[in-house]
Amino acid sequence: MTDAPSADLADLGRAFEEITAWLRRSRSTSEVSATGLSLLDRLDAGGALRVTDLATLEGVTQPAATALVNRLADQGWVGRAADPSDGRASLVSITDAGRQRLRQHRDERSRRIADRLALLDAADQAALRAALPALRHLPAAPVARPNP
Template sequence: MSAKAASPERVGTRAHSLGRLEHEFGVVLRRVKRVLAERARAVHPDLPASSYLMLSYLDESGPCRSSAIAELFAMDKGAISRQVQHLADLGLVERTPDPADGRAALLAVTDEARRRMAQVQRDRRRWLDERLGDWSDEDLLAFVDTLSRYNASLDY
């Protein structure tokens, strides 16, 4: 740590900034919870927010095994199995045999789910663009770059 970073003024300011960061991310987390529920309902009225995250992952990443999803989301395989069944019952996910192991199944979003997810994404980006309309392209890029750096710093 440099001498400048260890000065009392810097420590107090940094501690205050870290507290503000925690507070702002608390606001973000509450907003994300609400937004996930709204997005889930936009895809299907009976879709829970937690299942929306799984559906979104499958939509972005392509077919995968439920065991990979359980590991990624740090969830019990039984809970994942129940969510997958619910998604299948809603017509949003389909199972196909895994070509690498016929005993296992791959999960993939249906065409209807893909269409609904794309519409939700378009609507959300339009909404964001309206809310951030007074941000310059440079401001937006700087924020995205900083947030990406923040997220990379917290990876372990």
Template sequence: MSSQSHPEAASKATVDPVPDARRLTDAVTRLRRALRASIRSDYPWETLPMAQVELLQVLGEHSPARVGDLAARQRLAPSTVSGLIGQMMTSGLVAREVDPADRRASVVTLTDAGREQLAAWTQAHERRLDAALHALDGDERAALGVALPALFHLAEYLGEPPADSPTD
């Protein structure tokens, strides 16, 4: 999408009194909303609530995990995560097992169905984003590519651990 198709974008690019933090907040909010809406319209079979999808993503990277660890990673109350886990167990996406390191505790793992659901969701989103990225012109795609490392760094600064670093 070029600045010609969005005149307000062209005028903001030259003189923008709106702080970068507000513009970034608006962009991230709009992007998340658009992604949620597009996955539901383009892939109507997808019915998982985003909270469950995000939990599947965390478990895809850090499994098995205790409920408290999942809650800390998601910045949610343990009772909230426990409720989500219960719903996901009913759907067959996750299972609780005894923690081999502490038999008094339990851990949550992805089931085969959970891994399949996560893979399907990820592939659908990647296809959707790939199509959207190809709709942008080359300069816009290049600008996004240059911005990605800074966005990851910003997420780390805000408290999101890198995908490969444990928080345990």
């Protein structure tokens, strides 16, 4: 059985939630949804996937994933190719234009975060700089599986 996180870690988790909500509210990108950006990011990091796999990984229905892929394809940000393992299926991949759009989004988001961080006092900025190595390790930390 996994122990419950300490109160400090729970507070840190809530802070991450608040930061995530702030980032979503302050998005300047209107032509692509948060789910669309997540899908582009997933394709950029992991390569081509079937729509059914994208739906599962993004936590949306297959019709919603299909509609999203269609919108992204209309923008020229994703492409489709026949799945060599199953001629009835297609693989969705990010295009160079999609990578550029994703890079633009990341740059905009980084700038908004940096602008907000610049408002903090020197001690808070130093604390966040000191936490940077741990924050970079967080996405790669192994996920604990609950004991049955």
